[in-house]
Structure formats: structure tokens, C-alpha cells
Amino acid sequence: MPFQPSGRKKALLIGINYTGTRSALAGCVNDAYNLREYLVTNKNYSPDPNHMRVMVDEPREASVPQNMPTTKNLLDAFYWLVHDARPGDVLFLSYSGHGGQTEDLGQERENGLDDTICPLDFERAGQIDSTHLHRCLVTALPLGVRLNVILDCCHSGTLLELPFTYRPDANGHMDTVQLVKRGLQLAMSAQQLLNGNFRNAKGLMGEAKSLFNAVTGSGPQTDQHGYKQENFAQSQQDGMKEAYCISGCQDEQTSADTSFNGRAAGALTHALLSTLKQYPQGLSFEMLLASLRGFMQGQYSQIPQLSCGHKVDPNSPFTF
Numbered sequence: 001m002p003f004q005p006s007g008r009k010k011a012l013l014i015g016i017n018y019t020g021t022r023s024a025l026a027g028c029v030n031d032a033y034n035l036r037e038y039l040v041t042n043k044n045y046s047p048d049p050n051h052m053r054v055m056v057d058e059p060r061e062a063s064v065p066q067n068m069p070t071t072k073n074l075l076d077a078f079y080w081l082v083h084d085a086r087p088g089d090v091l092f093l094s095y096s097g098h099g100g101q102t103e104d105l106g107q108e109r110e111n112g113l114d115d116t117i118c119p120l121d122f123e124r125a126g127q128i129d130s131t132h133l134h135r136c137l138v139t140a141l142p143l144g145v146r147l148n149v150i151l152d153c154c155h156s157g158t159l160l161e162l163p164f165t166y167r168p169d170a171n172g173h174m175d176t177v178q179l180v181k182r183g184l185q186l187a188m189s190a191q192q193l194l195n196g197n198f199r200n201a202k203g204l205m206g207e208a209k210s211l212f213n214a215v216t217g218s219g220p221q222t223d224q225h226g227y228k229q230e231n232f233a234q235s236q237q238d239g240m241k242e243a244y245c246i247s248g249c250q251d252e253q254t255s256a257d258t259s260f261n262g263r264a265a266g267a268l269t270h271a272l273l274s275t276l277k278q279y280p281q282g283l284s285f286e287m288l289l290a291s292l293r294g295f296m297q298g299q300y301s302q303i304p305q306l307s308c309g310h311k312v313d314p315n316s317p318f319t320f
Contacts, residue, residue, distance in 0.1 A: 003146055003242055005319075006088025009045050011036075011052045012081045016069050016097035016120050019057055023118070025257045027264035028096035029056040031152055034265070035094050038273055042280070043320060045092070053077055057120050069097070071125035074117075078136040087144030092320055093137065096266045099153030099255070100127050108232055115159040115251055117151075134161040134234055138243050138309065148320040149245040152266035154254040156247035162307040163235040164227045166289065166314060227311050241309035244285075244318075246272065246292070249302035256300045268304060271295040286314035 015032030017025050032054055039045035045052055054061075055069040055077060066073055081091055098118035105114070116127035138160065141147055151159050158165060222228045248255030248268035256267040275283070275291040283291070285306060292304040 003144075004088055005090055005146070006086065008086070008089045009043075009051065009092070010081060010085070010089065011039055011045050011092040012077055012094075013052070013054045014069050014074065014077075014093075014095045014097065015054075015056045016118070017057055018098070018120065021123075023098060023123075025097065027257050027259065027266050027269075028152075029058055030264055031096035031266045031269040032056050032094065034273055035150070035269065038276065039092065042276075053080065069119055070121045071119040071128065074119050074128065075136065078133075079140075082137060082140050082142070082145070082147070085142050085145040087142065089145045090320060091141075091145060091147045092149075093147065094150040094152070094269070096152040096269060098122070099151070099155040099159065101155050102127060102129055106131060106233070109251075111252070113155075115155045115157075117153060117159070130159050130161045131234065133159065134232070138162065138241055139234060139238050141241050141243060143239065144242065146242040146320075147244070149243070150269065150272060151245060151247040152255055152268040153248060155251050156249055156255065157251040157253070157305040158230055158232075158307060159247060159251075160243070160245045160307060161230070161232040161235055162241075162243055162245055162309050163230055163232065163238075164308045164311055165230060166226055166285070166306040166308065167222050167228050225311060226314065227308075230307075235309075238309070243309035244312070245305075245307045246288070247305045247307070250305060253302050255302050258300075267296065267300050267302065268292065271304075282317050282319070284315045285312060285318050288318050289314075 013032040013035050015028040017029050036047065036052065036054055040047050053067060055067050055073065057069060061067050066076065081093060085091060095117055100116040100118050101113040102116055103114065104112050114129040114131065116129045117133065118127050119125065137147065149160055248266070258267050259265060260270050271292050274295070275288060289304060289306050296302055296304065
């Protein structure tokens with residue numbers, strides 16, 4: 001049954017610059033503010049705190065302690081976003097900040113690493129891994145509620161652990177220049193392994209297998225509609241959730257924290273807002289993904305990804 005919007009909308013916008021730390025970024029807070037402006041001005045989202053929360057590590061936001069993007073506050077905010085949603089509601093979540101990787105204890109990932117997001121206090125309180133994110137945002141999502149997620153961070157391709165990834169041009173074939181770059185990086189990592197650095201041996205083996213698949217054209221294939229089914233146990237139990245995620249890069253890639261016209265921003269968020277403003281009449285999932293990838297080509301190595309809670313017609317409109 002097609003999704004029927006009720007008109008009720010809710011948004012959670014997160015931007016973390018890690019100001020004053022060795023992990024400092026520059027454009028993530030701007031990403032959150034820019035998305036807020038766009039949603040309120042163009043998409044009929046209310047800026048009322050009951051309907052929209054902006055969580056950034058800005059001194060001027062310190063007067064509302066629960067809006068500082070710490071681990072506890074982010075987990076509380078995820079609950080706030082989904083817990084009282086009803087069929088027909090539209091939810092929007094954006095995260096701009098560091099993405100990381102930790103050991104995949106569930107052994108669901110080929111490279112042996114779970115993708116993560118890094119709250120403001122991640123060095124003390126830890127990262128939030130993809131399995132936890134999925135449980136908070138997707139497993140908890142009521143049926144009939146639409147969730148759109150923008151992840152402008154490194155290692156974000158399958159960070160939400162949705163069951164399907166739209167990869168119409170990713171059947172194991174890659175540009176030869178990229179293959180050479182990956183081969184060189186792998187060789188350097190292998191040398192570290194020979195020198196006694198075994199810390200990331202499992203990830204190295206996964207990357208070697210991935211590179212072999214890319215060279216030979218083997219490995220996981222997409223179906224006739226361009227979808228690759230992911231191997232996440234929880235997503236297979238959740239049923240068909242109305243969840244969609246645009247992420248800044250593939251799992252093994254990084255996402256750029258950069259600037260445009262002298263103003264700091266994440267590459268994905270800037271590309272997304274530029275595209276949406278260029279096509280105010282709307283565009284399809286496939287057109288959006290193609291535009292985001294086209295924006296990156298020649299400027300950044302990252303390849304934006306689309307993952308879904310169920311197989312959606314790529315030509316259907318991207319709405320939020």
C-alpha cells in the first residue's frame with residue numbers, strides 16, 4: 001500500500017564540530033543550521049521545539065543542556081523522534097560529524113568492522129554503532145511512518161543497517177584509477193602487518209577480498225532492479241519499514257568536511273541542498289542519487305549511497 005502522509009512532521013538535526021578537540025571539524029554545525037532553514041522555508045516543517053530539535057556543539061546552545069550532542073542526549077533524541085509517531089507521519093534525521101568503525105562483534109560484515117557515529121563525548125562515553133542505531137531508529141519505527149535519514153559522515157554507506165542498498169552501477173566493477181589507489185593503500189597496510197601491527201588484520205583481510213571482487217567482477221551482485229540485499233539479521237526481522245537513508249560515502253570511504261564560497265560545510269549536505277533547490281518541483285530517488293554522485297565527481301572521491309527499508313521504485317519521488 002502506498003505511503004499516505006498525514007501532514008505531521010518531525011525533525012532531528014545533528015551537527016558536531018568537536019570544537020577545541022583534536023578531532024575538530026568545521027562545517028557540521030552549519031550543515032544542521034542550513035538544513036533547518038531549508039526544511040522550515042521549503043518543506044513546511046515547524047521550528048517549534050516540539051517538532052524540531054537542533055543538536056549542535058555551539059556555546060550559544062549550552063543554555064539547553066539536553067541539546068548538546070552527547071551520547072546520552074543523542075540516544076534520548078532518537079527516542080523522542082520515533083516513540084510517539086503514528087502512521088502517515090514523516091520524520092527527518094540528519095547527522096553531520098565523525099563516522100568511525102569498531103570491531104563487528106555480530107560478525108555480519110565482510111570487513112569485520114561495524115560503522116559508527118561519534119557523539120561529542122565519544123572519547124569518554126564511546127561511539128554509537130550501526131546495530132544500536134538500527135534498533136533505535138528502524139526497529140522502533142512504527143509501521144506506516146516514513147523516516148528519511150541524511151548521514152554526512154565517514155563510513156556511512158550501510159550505517160543504518162537497512163536491508164537494501166541501491167547500487168545500479170556497483171556489480172564489482174570499478175574505475176581502474178580507483179583500483180590502483182586501493183591496491184596501493186592495501187599494500188601499505190600489508191607492510192604494517194608484516195612489521196607487527198596486527199590491530200586491523202581482520203579489516204585488512206576484508207578489504208583484500210573486496211579488492212579481489214572488484215578486479216575480477218565477482219562478489220555480491222545486485223538484482224534486476226539494481227538492489228543489493230544486505231546481510232543484517234535485525235533488518236530481516238523488522239519487516240518492510242518506510243525508511244530511507246542517503247549517506248555520504250561507501251562504508252570504506254571518508255566524507256569531506258570542506259567549504260563552499262568561503263563557508264564551511266559537509267560535501268554531502270551542500271550537494272543535497274544545492275540539488276533540492278535546483279529542482280524545487282521535486283525529483284526521484286534515482287535522479288537525486290545521480291545528482292549527488294555527479295556533484296562529487298572530479299572534486300571528491302566519496303560516492304553517495306542510497307539504502308532502503310524495502311525495495312522502492314527508483315523513479316518514484318523522493319519526498320520528505
